[in-house]
Amino acid sequence: MTLTIAIDGPAGSGKSSVSKQVARARGYGYLDTGAAYRALAWHVLARGTGAASDTADEAVVVAAASDFPYAISLDPDDYWVRVGETDVTAAIREPRVTAAVSGVARVPAVRAQVNELFRRLVRESGRPGVVVEGRDITTVVAPDAPVRILLTAAPDVRAARRSAELSGEDAGAVAAALHRRDAADSAVVDFLTAADGVTVVDSTDLDFAQTVEAVLDVISATVPTPQENHDGR
Numbered sequence: 072m073t074l075t076i077a078i079d080g081p082a083g084s085g086k087s088s089v090s091k092q093v094a095r096a097r098g099y100g101y102l103d104t105g106a107a108y109r110a111l112a113w114h115v116l117a118r119g120t121g122a123a124s125d126t127a128d129e130a131v132v133v134a135a136a137s138d139f140p141y142a143i144s145l146d147p148d149d150y151w152v153r154v155g156e157t158d159v160t161a162a163i164r165e166p167r168v169t170a171a172v173s174g175v176a177r178v179p180a181v182r183a184q185v186n187e188l189f190r191r192l193v194r195e196s197g198r199p200g201v202v203v204e205g206r207d208i209t210t211v212v213a214p215d216a217p218v219r220i221l222l223t224a225a226p227d228v229r230a231a232r233r234s235a236e237l238s239g240e241d242a243g244a245v246a247a248a249l250h251r252r253d254a255a256d257s258a259v260v261d262f263l264t265a266a267d268g269v270t271v272v273d274s275t276d277l278d279f280a281q282t283v284e285a286v287l288d289v290i291s292a293t294v295p296t297p298q299e300n301h302d303g304r
């Protein structure tokens with residue numbers, strides 16, 4: 072059976088980059104759940120024009136979700152996202168998609184549909200474990216996962232990290248968009264407080280390597296690596 076490592080947190084907390092590195096270190100798969108919501112937002116925008124591409128319209132979103140040929144790689148060293156024949160790996164990070172994604176993520180039928188997909192992708196991964204990251208993995212998608220982590224960082228630190236990535240964008244606008252999206256998203260699922268049994272890793276004062284180490288330590292406490300087993304630790 073594939074082991075699930077569940078990681079939640081707000082935008083820019085380091086979920087994707089840290090989870091990817093942790094997956095490499097443990098020989099696990101990596102599942103970016105936000106990519107499904109982003110790809111569906113991209114799909115809605117690509118399918119229609121005018122009202123037919125309105126990601127705030129639940130009926131439009133549900134119609135797009137019923138015809139959504141989505142595929143994602145769980146390989147941390149070969150990450151890609153596709154909708155049908157189109158590689159959307161880069162396109163789903165564009166600001167126009169980021170601005171539309173919360174509308175898509177608000178639709179309960181969409182959440183139920185992608186959650187089933189996430190569980191199936193983990194089941195069929197063929198890997199000993201998968202690091203699954205998002206907003207509701209510790210609470211809804213995999214509440215029984217043996218390791219559940221909330222990755223946080225102070226809002227200004229998260230905004231600074233995100234704007235450093237998007238060098239062409241205005242830092243103030245990136246920060247405002249990030250805080251707006253967190254506010255919209257946290258009305259749907261609570262990813263700002265740790266549920267019972269969830270370990271908080273706060274990366275505000277940690278660099279990237281230290282954050283990866285902190286997450287690996289939490290995992291090792293519950294799931295020793297084969298090497299650690301061998302040493303009798």
Ligand SMILES: Nc1ncnc2c1ncn2[C@@H]1O[C@H](COP(=O)(O)OP(=O)(O)O)[C@@H](O)[C@H]1O
Nearest residue numbers: 082083084085086087088232274277278279282
């Ligand atoms: N502890 C850290 N210290 C400094 N930079 C970090 C740290 N964790 C992540 N980053 C960087 O911050 C940016 C946002 O991280 P990302 O993994 O995309 O966050 P999320 O998936 O939560 O939105 C990336 O450029 C990443 O390399």
Ligand SMILES: Nc1ccn([C@@H]2O[C@H](COP(=O)(O)OP(=O)(O)O)[C@@H](O)[C@H]2O)c(=O)n1
Nearest residue numbers: 082083104105108172173176205206207256
């Ligand atoms: N498990 C999840 C993951 C993402 N999402 C939604 O998908 C969007 C994009 O997620 P993401 O993880 O790619 O966002 P970042 O944290 O990388 O900025 C979020 O803003 C949420 O609206 C969600 O609702 N539930």
